[in-house]
Amino acid sequence: MVKHVILIVLLLQISCSTKKNEFNQYRYKISRFTIKPLENLELYKVIDTSSIYILTNIYNFGKQDINIPQALKFYKNGRIAKFKNSKYNSIELLNPKRAEMGFYKLYKNELEIEFMSNSAQSGNFLVKKKIMINKDTITSFYGDFKYEYIKYKLPDNYLIYSPDW
Numbered sequence: 001m002v003k004h005v006i007l008i009v010l011l012l013q014i015s016c017s018t019k020k021n022e023f024n025q026y027r028y029k030i031s032r033f034t035i036k037p038l039e040n041l042e043l044y045k046v047i048d049t050s051s052i053y054i055l056t057n058i059y060n061f062g063k064q065d066i067n068i069p070q071a072l073k074f075y076k077n078g079r080i081a082k083f084k085n086s087k088y089n090s091i092e093l094l095n096p097k098r099a100e101m102g103f104y105k106l107y108k109n110e111l112e113i114e115f116m117s118n119s120a121q122s123g124n125f126l127v128k129k130k131i132m133i134n135k136d137t138i139t140s141f142y143g144d145f146k147y148e149y150i151k152y153k154l155p156d157n158y159l160i161y162s163p164d165w
Contacts, residue, residue, distance in 0.1 A: 023095075028101065033102075034114060035103040035105050035113075037078040037079055038077065038078050038105070040106055046111060048074070048151060051151045051153050051154055052151075053073070053138050053150065054070075054071045054088065055148070056148050056149065057148045058146070071085070075163050078105055079165065080113055081101065081163060083098065084099075088152075094161065096162070097164050101116070113129050113140070114129075136151040138151070
């Protein structure tokens with residue numbers, strides 16, 4: 001009986017674990033996300049998969065502005081990468097294996113993005129945001145924060161990578 005309990009606990013730990021890739025980025029099972037990857041041609045009228053969207057401002061309502069190096073890169077099939085670099089002028093730095101994995105979808109004429117996050121207190125949890133796109137600017141709100149991203153066109157030779165999720 002004790003052997004069975006130990007075996008069950010071991011199997012649960014293995015099945016609940018997450019993997020990291022060679023760049024120390026977590027790769028979660030797609031089933032853990034509520035947004036599922038899919039191809040929707042309407043999305044490409046709204047977003048540009050050949051550009052990167054660099055975070056320019058974070059407004060904390062009632063407090064000072066915050067600046068954190070971050071960028072979003074959209075890929076086909078509903079995949080999105082969140083880069084946390086300070087420089088985006090190198091092909092190697094835009095490898096999606098170096099980024100946090102996420103998904104996006106068009107739902108009721110609104111674009112939603114979703115990432116998995118982790119904290120010591122609560123473990124893994126999903127962060128879902130609705131975003132607005134106005135020409136070359138993406139705006140999203142999360143709690144008391146407003147995030148603004150500006151679109152930058154990437155050279156064709158930078159578009160060689162596909163996500164590993």
